[in-house]
Amino acid sequence: MxxxxxxxxxxxxxxxxxxxxxxxxxxxxxxxxxxxxxxxxxxxxxxxxxxxxxxxxxxxxxxxxxxxxxxxxxxxxxxxxxxxxxxxxxxxxxxxxxxxxxxxxxxxxxxxxxxxxxxxxxxxxxxxxxxxxxxxxxxxxxxxxxxxxxxxxxxxxxxxxxxxxxxxxxxxxxxxxxxxxxxxxxxxxxxxxxxxYEGGIREFVKYLMGGKEPVHPDVIYLNTKDEANKVEAEVALQYSLTYSENVMTFVNSVNTREGGTHLEGFRSALTRTINKFGKENNLFKNADVTLKGEDVREGLNAVISIKIAN
The missing domain is CATH 3.30.565.10 (Histidine kinase-like ATPase, C-terminal domain)
Incomplete structure (x- = not known):
C-alpha cells in the first residue's frame, strides 16, 4: 500500500x-x-x-x-x-x-x-x-x-x-x-x-539535450511564486533540431510520469503564446494559420517543477 x-x-x-x-x-x-x-x-x-x-x-x-x-x-x-x-x-x-x-x-x-x-x-x-x-x-x-x-x-x-x-x-x-x-x-x-547543480533545472534541460543540436543557444527559464497559495512553478526549456518531444514534470520533486494539470496547462500556454507571437509579428504566411500543439512541441526539451505546500 x-x-x-x-x-x-x-x-x-x-x-x-x-x-x-x-x-x-x-x-x-x-x-x-x-x-x-x-x-x-x-x-x-x-x-x-x-x-x-x-x-x-x-x-x-x-x-x-x-x-x-x-x-x-x-x-x-x-x-x-x-x-x-x-x-x-x-x-x-x-x-x-x-x-x-x-x-x-x-x-x-x-x-x-x-x-x-x-x-x-x-x-x-x-x-x-x-x-x-x-x-x-x-x-x-x-x-x-x-x-x-x-x-x-x-x-x-x-x-x-x-x-x-x-x-x-x-x-x-x-x-x-x-x-x-x-x-x-x-x-x-x-x-x-x-x-x-547550481543551475538547477536549467542544467537538467542541458542534460536532456545531450548531443542534440539546439535551435537557440540558451535555455529559457521561467519562475513564478504564488505566496497566497504557497505554490512555486519553475519551467526550463530548449528546442532542438530533432522531431521528438522530451518533457519531464515534477511536483515536490516527485516525478509525475502520468502528467496532470501542470503539464496540460504548460502545453496549452506554450501553444497559445507561440501562436500569438507568430501572428503579432507576421511570421505566418497565411494569417488564418494556427499551429497545433504537436507542431509547437516538436523538438522540445523541457522540465516543469512545481512545489506546493502540503
Missing part, C-alpha cells in the same frame, strides 16, 4: 523515502549535503547534514523519544504541519516508519545538540533503546541524521539494490533542488557519483 509494490520498484522506494526526508530538510533551508551508500552487507545508509531527527521525550506518547515515534508510528512526521515543512515529497509523514517496518534491521544515528544519539530496530520493533554519547563528526558531517537499513528478504522479491536506478534518481533530485550536493557510493564495486 505505502510503497506500491514488493518488487524492485518497491525496494528502491525505501531509499527514496529516507532521502526525501533529507530533501525536506534542504527545502526548509537546513541541509545542503546528502550521502547515500550501498553497503557490502546489502544494507543502505542515507546521511544528511540537517538538524537531526528530534530525540526529546514526548509526553503524549508515554514518554517515548521523538526519534522512536517517528520511526514506529504512522503520520508522526512533521510533514502534516505547514510550519515544519512548507513543501515536502514522499509519503507525507509515514515514509521512515514504513521503511523501518519493512526492514530486517534499521539503525538511526542522530548528530544533535553536541551528542550522537543511536537507536536500533528489527522489523519495526526496538532492539536497542536510545543511547547517547559525546559528538564526533563522521565523514565530514558534524550534524544531521544517518539511517542505515537492510530490507526484509521475506517481504521483497529482491533485496539487491541497483546502483544505476538509485544514481538516476539522485541526479534528478540534485537537478530539482538547486545547490544541494548528493553523493552516492556503492561499496560492492566501488562505483560512485557526486551530483551538484
Amino acid at each position: 505505502y510503497i506500491g509494490s514488493t518488487d524492485i520498484r518497491g525496494l528502491h522506494h525505501l531509499v527514496y523515502e529516507v532521502v526525501d526526508n533529507a530533501i525536506d530538510e534542504a527545502l526548509a533551508g537546513y541541509c545542503n549535503h546528502i550521502k547515500v551508500t550501498i553497503r557490502k552487507d546489502g544494507s543502505c545508509s542515507v546521511q544528511d547534514n540537517g538538524r537531526g531527527i528530534p530525540v526529546d521525550a514526548m509526553a503524549d506518547q508515554d514518554g517515548k523519544s521523538a526519534l522512536e515515534v517517528v520511526l514506529t508510528v504512522l503520520h508522526a512526521g512533521g510533514k502534516f504541519d505547514k510550519n515544519t515543512y512548507q513543501v515536502s515529497g514522499g509519503l507525507h509523514g509515514v515514509g521512515v516508519s514504513v521503511v523501518n517496518a519493512l526492514s530486517e534491521r534499521l539503525t538511526a544515528e542522530v548528530y544533535r545538540d553536541g551528542n550522537i544519539y543511536e537507536m536500533s530496530f528489527a522489523k519495526g520493533a526496538v532492539t536497542k533503546p536510545l543511547t547517547s554519547r559525546k559528538n564526533a563528526s563522521r565523514d565530514g558531517f558534524d550534524r544531521g541524521t544517518i539511517i542505515t537499513f537492510k530490507p526484509d528478504a521475506t517481504i521483497f522479491e529482491t533485496v539487491t539494490f541497483d546502483y544505476d536506478i538509485l544514481s538516476y534518481r539522485m541526479r534528478e533530485l540534485a537537478f530539482l533542488n538547486t545547490g544541494i550536493k548528493i553523493e552516492i557510493y556503492d561499496e560492492r564495486n566501488d562505483f560512485s557519483d557526486i551530483f551538484h
